[in-house]
Amino acid sequence: MKYGFFDDNNKEYVITTPKTPLPWINYLGCTDFFSLISNTCGGYTFYKDAKLLRMTRYRYNDTTLDTNGKYFYIKDGDTIWNPGWQPTKTPLDSYECRHGIGYSKFTGVKNDVEAALVTFVPIGDPVELTKVTLTNKGTAKKDIQLFSYVEWCLWNADDDMKNYQRNLSIGEVEVVDSTIYHKTEYRERRNHYAVYSVNAKIDGFETSRDEFRGAYNGPDKPDAVIEGKLHNTIASGWYPIASHQLNVSLAPGESKTFVFALGYVENAEDDKWEKPGIINKKKANELLAKYQTEADFDEAFEKLNAYWNDLLSKFHIESKDEHVNRMVNIWNQYQCMVTFNMSRSASYYETGIGRGMGFRDSCQDLLGFVHLIPDRARERIIDIASTQFQDGSAYHQYQPLTKKGNSDIGSGFNDDPLWLIAGTSAYIRETGDTSILKEMVPYDNDMSVATTLMEHLKRSFDYIVNHKGPHDLPLIGRADWNDCLNLNCFSEHPGESFQCFGPSEGPVAESVFIAGMFVKYGREYAALAKLMGDTAEEARVLAEVEKMTAAIEKDGWDGDWFVRAYDAYSHKVGSKECDEGQIYIEPQGMCVMAGVGIEDGNAKKALDSVKEKLDTKYGVMILQPAYTRYHLELGEITSYPPGYKENAGIFCHNNPWISIAETCIGRGDRAFEVYKKTCPSYIEDISEIHRTEPYVYSQMVAGADAKFHGEAKNSWLTGTAAWTFTNISQYILGIYPTLEGLSVNPCTPAEFGDFNVTRVYRGVTYNIQIKNPNKVQKGVASLTVDGKEVVGNIIPFDGSKKTVNVVAEMK
């Protein structure tokens, strides 16, 4: 069942009922100022950091889903309604929400009044703009009232939820004309405040929530709106809000438009006050002055659309498969950008007060956005590497505002260092910019011990070389990619963190997954060393890679698939010998991607085992059989009920690894089958089962053992976005950036047909036609570049050209 449809021409998903199975959200903002917005106008806003600079309040775990947002109420006689349906939930005569790229639109109609909202964050300014157009669709005059509503968060979203003994006394606002200023804590250590304004003379305002709602009402029945009159309250403590009242008369057919602006303003320390107790509003007024008219709004909206159109044009496919076209050209790339901005911080499943930026997560996200914003990817790599320790290990997370490592969680996740190589290699393959390797980068943000980035990569690699266990496989530490496989934790008491409890490292527990990573990214590091002229390092690294490959072949192979790990007793995890959790997806994907087992046929065996043991109609499960009881020696993974999350859920993140691995052995049909199973557009029809947004990937879909098999959770902020884009663009469609230039080597289903890709690479636009007359799954017979035949798969890079036309024929 569907709850809307894709409008590809406008790059929108159109939701036709507010009653979606879960809130279906979108993100506004491109750089520092962001909002989450649901299909019923729920959500919240923050500046740079969802925890520390939260502007509006959101409620988690509330009795109705999706409580609090930026709402508009319309009072038309005795009827009070919202264009996005919530919070009054007054039935609408018609409703539509269009989530677009960086904006959302809502149209609600009730009793002949149409309210159309368009909301977005303009490029370059810390402000969210909403245009509200009210139209009288009837034949009689309408006298209605429009009320805006936001509830301020007292900045630190964590403290805001907990510290009432202080917080209920500190709320402060100012109001001048149509602008409400939220200045809590500005009197002391903050140099910022928020504004909410409208470009028209108002008929009243409210800044006290109790006055607006009444002490015992929710936002669904605000007293002041029912009364039809705001009371011009100036909040002092308690719960400051911002609400404007506009009395609007509409002749039949008439429309009136208002532009609302919700902004963030920072002042220099010595420029904070206009006079004692009165904030300096100069910058706020300058900001608001830019968006006073509908024309200002429309111009900024066009700029936003131009910005996104330009970004998304960097990779464009035309094929006969509308799902692939839509996901590749629009939604998958868009989601990659959202993961760049949010990492794992703020979504409807990540509270914005928990995790900041993950080290491994951010490195992997980079794989999906590096072609879109290479400059910012460069900066991101330096930020991430700056949280590395001198021995090559790394903080597992860091805060986006301070860019400092998060010591609550610390280090000890032994896959982390290798992801830095993955991200840096992707950046250099994309841009050719080797100067980044010579950048001086601190350790633990201490510039006095800085070395080149290349040295950071060396220490990443050597961290694994120096941390091997009894089978010469890498020690796992607190966990590897699978945060929940905690082989050194042995936690027996609730409340202990599986990740942080116990020793950060044991001398025995080893990871075959990290071994696979070491082979794959070790080779990429070796290639960088060669590129930099360090052939001795290249040779040393390749020798270590060979040793690791041998260790995998010897002790990492279980007969029909790769072993997952060895636990603290040196017992196998993910093996036929186990009673539960006999086969895991991760080492099958990673080892085959690394090339292990391709020559001797083990790769094929492993992938056949994946198909036989882990496949479902909704995707490939992470392991089987599910753990039915808590295994002290395995940790969090066994704490989940069977079928959920890391315990036999369909973890979408590593489905593309299997798909890529299939392309490595040339099976295009199967690679694409795996791609399709979790691809949002392909499963739009089962939205009532899948439940999360049909335009983006979710982290997890419940596996076959779960009560709700097929139900997704944790949409938006997942490495699935980057890995899927990598899979479809670089492996299935086969346009892969190498250090020398773009390579063309598709691996598609036999029936996929011919397709064209436009790819902007190092400033050159490549128009690539791929022809598959013989319906093969892999293999390029000829490659013609600007009319000349080229030997091999790589288009030689020539930066002097603006456009290059390529024809590849598969054989």
Ligand code: BGC
């Ligand atoms: C984390 C990843 C981790 C994955 C699997 C996600 O929630 O963000 O870092 O690799 O779970 O455990």
